[in-house]
Amino acid sequence: MSATWGGCVGFGSHPALLDRVCEDFDGPWTILDGADPGEPPPDEAVERAVIAARSPADLRRAVPFGALIPAATRVCVIIAEAPPWAAQPLPVAGQGAAWHLLADLRIARRRRGWHIEASFSGPVAGGEVLSHVLYGLLGGRRHMAQPVIGLAGQGASGWRPGDPNVALTSVGGPVADRRDAPGCDLVLRVTESPACPWPDGRIPVADRPPLSAALDGAAHPDLLPPVDESVVNPIGFRQNARGPVAALTSRAGGFSITSGLDELVRLPASGELTDVDVARLRDVVGVAVQDVDAYGLVRARIVTGLAAAGIPVIMSAEGIGDPALGADLSDALATVDEDELTSELRREEISVRLRRAALRTHGAIPRWRNIAVSAGLALPYEPPVSVLLSTCRKDMVPFALEQMERQRGVRAEIILGLHGFSAREAGVQGAIADSSLRITVVEAAAGAPLGELLNRMAAVASGSFLAKVDDDDWYGPDHLADLLLAQLYSGAELVGAAAEFVYLEPINTTVRRRLGTERFTPLVAGGTMLVAREMFETLGGFRPIPQTVDGQLIESVEAAGGRIYRTHGLNYVLRRRHSRAHTWRHPVQAFLKSYQEQWRGLHFNQLMESASTPHAGYWRQEQ
C-alpha cells in the first residue's frame, strides 16, 4: 500500500498555487481534469488521498472522475479558494458506505479556501467523499438529471460537472454493464475525427472534437462543453460595479482578463471559467473580447461563461456572429453598447439579457437535454409551475390574468383564488373565458383567512414549483422563467425577486430602491415567491392567518433549514396603492426614504417590455 496519492484539478494556469495550498505533499500529482476516463481505475488502496481543487467549480469537474481516485483511509480535500457566496463544505452524507467508517473529520479555513481532512477506519472510495463534500458546499444534493452518461476521451471532464453517476470508459469502449441495466444511456466521446468505431450498438454515441481542434463542419452550441450553472452564474452580481472595462487577452498557454496592467483573472487554454474567476470580475463594468486569437471553440466558451455570470461582454460584430454562441446569445450580445454600461440600470438590463440567453442555451441542463434529444432519447418534461393568484377585487382579475398571459419560456398553470366573490360574476367569467391560460378556480368566502385560501389553491396545483403572484403588480414577460432559472443556479428552496421598482400611486411616481440582489437573503417580495413543492409540503403550507402569509412562509423555510435566494428585480414593479384602498404597513415616505432613482409617472425598465407613461424625466440620487 503506497503512502499518498494526489490528484489535482484546475491548477493548469496557477501551478505555483498548488504548492502553496498543499505543503505536506510534493507530488507526483495526477491531473484529474486532463485524465483519460479510459484509464483503469486504481485497484490498490492508499494510505492517504489528497484531492486539491482550485475552486468549487474545479471540484465539480473532478466529481465525474471520482472512480479514478483510489480508495484511501485518509481523504484530504483541498479547495484553494471559494467564492464569497458559497456555503461551508460540510459533507452531506448519503447512504454510502464510506461514512460508516468515519473516525475523524476536520474542516479548516485556509486563507480564502478550505481544507478538509477525513480519517476512516478502513479504505473508502475517495470519489464518494468528494461528491458529498460538494453537496455541502453548494447547498444540497445537486447533480444532473437523466439520462445516465458515459464519458470517454481526454477532456471529457468539463462535460458533466458535478455528476457522480457517470460511467467512465475509453474511446474504444465498451461501457461496463450495471446490474441488470446497460452501463449508460448515451456516451459522449471527446475525440479527433475520424472517430474509431463504437462496439456497443445499444448505446448511442455523441462525438465531440477537442476544443482546440479545427471544426469539420459548421460550429454549433452543442459542440461546446456546457456552462456549469451551479457555479458559473449571476450570484454575487454587483449592480454598482465601479471598475473599468476589462479586456480578454492571450498569454502564453492561455488567456488573461486584464484591466490596464493588472491581471484580474488567468484562464487556461481550454477557456474554462470558474466561480472564483467570476467573483474577481464582479467589479468590472464589462469585458471586451475583441481581437483574441482563440482558436476553435475556445473564444465562444469564454464568452458563454462570462455571459452566464452576467458580466457584460463587448464583442465585435464578427465575434458576435460566431454560430457556436447560438442565436439567442448572439442577439443578446448585439444589444451590448459600451456607452450604456455607464448607466447602472442599462448595464443590469444588458446583464440579465446575457445571462438568460447564455444559461438557457449553454447551461448544463439545457445542453444535455439537447444532446439527449438529438441522440434520440426520450426525456422527462421540464418541471411545470403552478401560479397561485389570489384576489379579493374582481376588477383586478382581467389585469392580473393579462400579466400572467404574457409569461413565456415556462409551462405554467394558473390557480385563481377568488376571495369573496364568484367566478360566475360578470367581469370575471369573461376574463377567465378570454384567457388562453389553463385556469383552475378556487373560491372562498370573504371571511376566510388568506392563508387558508392559498393552501386550498396549492392543494389543487400540479406543478413542481408554486409561484405566488399579486393581483395588482406588474410582471415582465420573463418573470416566471427568470425565477426558475434562479432556482436552478442557486439551488435554493425558495426564490424571489427584490421589490426594487415601486410605483407610488398616490404621488404618481416610480422609484427604484437600492436592494442588493443576486444573493442568499431572506427578504424577497411577497408577490414574487417561487417555492419548491417539496419544501412547501415539508412546511405544511401557508399559515392559515389573514395577513403577512408571505413573511410567515419565508420564516418557516428558514426554520426548516432551507435556503432563500433573491434574484434581480427588473421583472417586477410593485404597485403601492392609495392608503384608502389597501392597508399598508409602510407609508409612502418609507419608500421615498431610500430610493436610488426616481421617475415621474409609471415607469418600466426595458425588460418589462411595457410602455411607460410619457415623461422623459429621470432622476438619480446624488452620490
Added chain:
Amino acid sequence: MTSPTRQPRIPANDHGVIEGVPALGEWTPRLSVSVVIPTSGSRGTLPLALAGLAAQTYPRHLLEVIVVDDGEQPMLRLPEIRPERTRLIRPKDGRWGKPHACNLGASTAEGDVVHWLDDDLVLFPDHVEAQMRWHHLADYLVVLGHPRSVQPDPSELSPNEVLAAAEAGAVAKLFHEEDSTPQWTEKRWNRTSDLRTAGVDAFSVHVGATSSLPAALFRAAGGMDESLMLGEDTELGYRLAQAGAVFVPDRAARAWHLGRSTVVGREPEVKRHNWPYLGERVPTFRWLRKTPGRGYRVPYVEVVVDARGASLEEVRATVDGALGSWTPDVSVRITGPWSRLGDGRRAPLDDPDLDLRLISAGYEGDARVTFTEDLPASCFPIPFRFHCPAGWVPGQDALGRLIAFADRNALGVLSLALEERDEVVHARLERTAALSRARLVADPGEDLDDVVHEVFGTLWDVGEKWGVVRSESATTVSPETLQAELEKCRARSLVLQDRANRWRRQATRGHATRRRWRHASRRVARVLMRRVARPVMRRVARPVGLRMPWAAPGRGRL
C-alpha cells in the same frame, strides 16, 4: 405675436434642443422688430450705429428703429444715413436715464420683438437677422449678440465708410480681429457651451448692448427698473429668468463695439456702485446677501401657509419656523378667509373664527408676513415659493438646503412627503422660473407639473430628510448651542490630529528601523563574505581548481 404651432420645451437653459435653427439667408422672416437705441449723443458714434443698421439683411418692412434721445441737449435731427423707418423720441418731464429711455422706446415700439442696441455698436449686416431667427422658433427667448470691442480713432471712420463696407459685405474688415477684445461674458459662454449648461444662472450674463426679446415677454417681466443707472440689464435678466425666459447667445450676431466698455478698467468702482442695488433686487446673488438677519426688497423665498382649518398653534409653529430660518430673506404669506373677520360685537373666547383672528393678530407687526385670501398664481419676482402645511415646521437649515439642492439639480418642483392620510400630506418647493415657463409652453388642459417636469425637473422626497417635521418634534438650535458644539468638535479634532501625528511618527520610525536593519544585515553579510567565506572557499577551492563564484563575469556585488 403669432406663435409657432407648439412652443419647444427647453429644459433649464439648454437651447440646443430647439430644432430647425435656419442658416442665415435661408429662411423667410415673419416677425417685425423694433430696434431701440437709447443714446446720450455725447460720444458721436450714433451715426455709425445707424449706418450699420441701414444695411441689414432683415426685411425693411419688418424693421423699425427708435432712437431715444437721452442727452442733456436735445438732438436736432437724425443723421443722414439711417434705416428708412427711423424715429427720434425724447423723454418728457425731465426724466432721464437709460432704463427710462429703454422703457419709453419699448412702449413706443410697434414690433413683435424689441432689440436693444447701444449707440456705439456697428452691426454686421446679418446681425438682426441672426437674432431674429431664434424668435421665430420660440417666444420666450432672450437672444444675445456677439460684439467685440475695438479702439478706433474717431476721425478714422465715417458713416459712409460703414455703409459702403456693409453693402460690400466687408464690415469684418473695418477692424482687425486681433486688435479687438471680447465681451466679458464670452468666457462664460465658452465654459457653458454657449450657456446651454449654464442652468438657472444663465441670466447673469444678460448684457443689453445688443440683445433682443419678445415685446410681450418684456412687458410680462415688468419692464426695466428705472432706479438703476448701471447693471439694469443684469436685473432685467433676473426678472426675465423668473418670467421663464431662456438666454441664447448667438455668435453669428456679430458687431464691433467702438471704444472701451464701461466695465473694463473701472471694474471695482462699477461693482461698488451696482452691488447695493443688485443685492436688494437679485436674491439669487447670494454673495450680496451675507449679512444675517436683515431684509431685502425681493425676498429669496416666499413661504405659503394655509390657515384654513388649522389651529393658531399649528400656524404659529410653521410661520415661526420659516421666519427663524437661517435663510433670512424669507417672506411669509398666510392664506385664509381674512375678510370674514369683522369688527362686530363678539364674545372674545367663543368667537367661531377665534383662531383666524388670533393668527392675524399675532403677526400684525411683522413686515415679512402678509395675509392673503386668494393666493396669486405666481410669486414673481421672488425666485422660490415653499408651500408648507400648517403644523409642519421647516428646520432652520431646511430652506437653505432645499434650495441649494434644487439649484444643483435644476429642479422646478421639489415635493416632500410628510405624512400619509387619505392623501399624501406634503410640502412643496416651487421655482418661479420653472412654473412661469411651464405656463408659457403648456397646452390647454395639460397638468402644469407634467410640463414643469419637462422644462426643469420634479422630484419627490421625504420631509424628514430635509428637516421638515411635525411641530411637536421641531427643535431649534440657539447660537450658543452651536457655539458649544463647535468648541467640542474643535477639541475633538485636536485630539484626533494629535493621535494621527503620533501614528505617523511611529509609522515613519518603523520605516527607519526597518531600513536600518536591512542595511545592517547587508553590511554583516558583506563582512562575513569578505572575512570568512572567501578565505575559506579560497583555501578549499584553489587546490581543486574550482572557479570562484564571485569571480564569475556579470555577477553584481553580493
